[in-house]
Amino acid sequence: MRDHRREGIPHGNLPLELDAFVGRAAELAELAGALDSGRLVTVTGTGGVGKSRLAARAASRCAPRDGVWRVDLAPVRDEEFVDYAVVEALGLTDHTVRLPRETLIAHLAERELLLVLDGVEHLVDACAALTAELLGRAPALRVLAVGRRPLGVAGERLVPLAPLRPEEAVELLTVRAGQRHLPCGHEAAPEEGDGEVRELCRRLDGIPLAIELAAGRLGALSPGQVLRRLDDRFRLLTGGDRTALPRHRTLRTAIGWSHELCTPQERLLWARLSVFAGPFDLEAAEYVCSGEGLAADDILDVLSALLAQSVLTREETPAGVRYRMLDTVRAYGADWLEATGDAARLRRRHRDWYVGLATWCELEWFSPRQREVAVRVDAELPNLRSALEHCLTEPDEAHLGQYLAGALWFHWVGCGRLSEGRRWLEQAVRLDAEGTAGEQSRLKALWVLGYVAILQGDTVPALAALQECREEAERSANPTAVAYAEHRTGCLALVTDDMQRAETLLRSALDRYREIGELNSNVLMGQVELAMTRAFQGDLADAVRLCEDVRQVCEDHGERWARGYALYVLAYAAWSESRPERARELLTDCLSGAHRFRDQLGSVLAVELLALVTVAQGDPAEAAVLQGAAGRMWPSVGLPLFGSAHYNAPHELCEAAAREQLGDERYEECVRHGARLGRREAVSRALRRPGAPLPVPRGAGRRAEAGTRTAKPAASPTRKGEETTG
Secondary structure (H helix, E strand, O other), rough: OOOOOHHOOOOOOOOOOOOOOOOHHHHHHHHHHHHHHOOOOOOEOOOOOOOOHHHHHHOOOOOOOOOOOEEOOOOOHHHHHHHHHHHHHHHHHOOOOOOOOHHHHHOOOOOOOEEEEEHHHHHHHHHHHHHHHHHHHHOOEEEEEOOOOOOOOOOOOOEEEOOHHHHHHHHHHHHHHHOEEEOOOOOOOOOOOHHHHHHHHHOOHHHHHHHHHHHHHOOOHHHEEEHHHHHHHHHHOOOOOOOOOOHHHHHHHHHHHHHHOOOOHHHHHHHHOOOOOOOOOOHHHHHHHHOOOOOOOHHHHHHHHHHOOOOEEEEEOOEEEEEEHHHHHHHHHHHHHHHOOHHHHHHHHHHHHHHHHHHHHHHHHOOHHHHHHHHHHEEEEEHHHHHHHHHOOOOOOHHHHHHHHHHHHHHHHHHHHHHHHHHHHHHHHHHOOOOOHHHHHHHHHHHHHHHHHHHHOOOHHHHHHHHHHHHHHHHHOOOOHHHHHHHHHHHHHHHHHOOOHHHHHHHHHHHHHHHHOOHHHHHHHHHHHHHHHHHHHHOOOHHHHHHHHHHHHHHHOOOOOOHHHHHHHHHHHHHHOHHHHHHHHHHHHHHHHHHHHHOOOHHHHHHHHHHHHHHHOOHHHHHHHHHHHHHHHHOOOOOHHHOOHHHHHHHHHHHHHHHHHOOHHHHHHHHHHHHHHOOHHHHHHHHHOOOOOOOOOOOOOOOHHHHOOOOOOOOOOOOOOOOOOO
């Protein structure tokens, strides 16, 4: 594989190593050889033996053209979510009704990429089926799987990982102890020749996780003390299941021994923290884990102790500091939690925290903290999924599941997760929830489901959900749900080119919102959609008036998402009034915001209109490139331009103008070049300053060979056959 990192191509999502990698030179060489000669390689071995670390190290030395992408499967419990986890890890967004498997196949078909599936053992059937299909459909794809057992897929090469050799085990313990700056008053700074250290590593069978846990105790105990206590644990814990592998018993012994050395409060918090499905913050731990023997004020000190003992790890994220528990350690804590009889209470507290978090985030979405909310929900998604699954599978909690699925509408719609959102919403509305709260929650889930389906271009299910919502809302005298159902039905009429009906419904919905005092991002989007109907019917002045009003409200409240769509309509009006420079300015702002939110719909609409602006400014080749980039983005959004004649009109005008100026052959060449751009590349290109140098399309033949590498200024017209950007 060639090293493309110098070419500026994103290298994937492998996390940086935070501490020294010790030993494993022979295993790294073996794994590297397997990756060079095979398309599917699986690293196998017992829990805690260092499979993930070795795989990440080997993968980091690869340089496929399109990067190395790691998928953490440990938080995934449902086989249905394996495909979603891969889609998420690859940073893909898909608003359509396509299954995530189809999205993956389309994305990977022509890419040279290494996919690392980490933690496959509990999902082996689903991972095997996915891997087999992807390898069969993507000829340049390689897969590196990591788990306790093979996938069993044809062509799989196995790299079994044994424990560390004695000298490597001693080195690991020495290095990790040194990293903890152990006090000199203890016999805790092990030397390689120390007999007790060697014996300790031997008793731990050279298993890295066990050694890491032992190193966490060397701040309080000498190697000899650790060894004697470990002897006690061995005599206590190896008399159980004698059919289990010795290494499995040893690992459990090592974790159990570390557990025994914890204080009662530390053991209690360890068990309670196992309820989290992914990374969590301090506030979540304080709420979920406090009570009945563990005060909220004590959580920080106890958590810090677990962190010092390597039971937890700390990581910096865009959403702030998060804590994570290794899967093996979490499983041990979960067993203890079940044994205490407190698991059900902790799961309820976990559910309550994340329902509350979703409520707060929905309210704060309409505020200056909108971007913070988007980042926060993205970081909390594993735990939100766990809460959703709990609510939708537990008796008498359906209303909470419906509420949670509906409250996250802004994440499904505004942050590029329509496909996943639809799955949760469809599951939620199938359930019957009793009482007034349950009825209200289901109505909200219905209109959100209708909204999601509209944006996916799935009009029949969308209409069915919205009709059911309105009928039930009228029956139960719920004016809020009636307003939302009417609003989204108007949105459906808009994208299906029924402008008069769309205008009537949207005006009525906005009147209803005013009557009940509703003001949020959804309401503002209703006004933007009304403006779009006015623009499509030729009343640009009214469209501008409506969107300038939305823009002002957004500025007052710090709202950025709905503001982006208002800018799109204002840009459409500016172009219609022959003001391309003003249209570009507005679209640049619109696209920047949509891309930050991972709003694929907002992004592709902006790119489409920027193409038209670009051809109007005299650069037909670049306009064709942008059309090609938009064409590649649409399949992951839905029906291109909703299948709407009104939304499609700017596209057709752009294509006609570009073809006339470039000729068919050159136009198609530039479109093909644009279709090769990834989403980030396409957005970056669309946001460039007019006249900035750009690469020539690869298929430009002799012109490229002649060394032409820069564009003419965007304002300069280009004659047929003359060198242009692309």
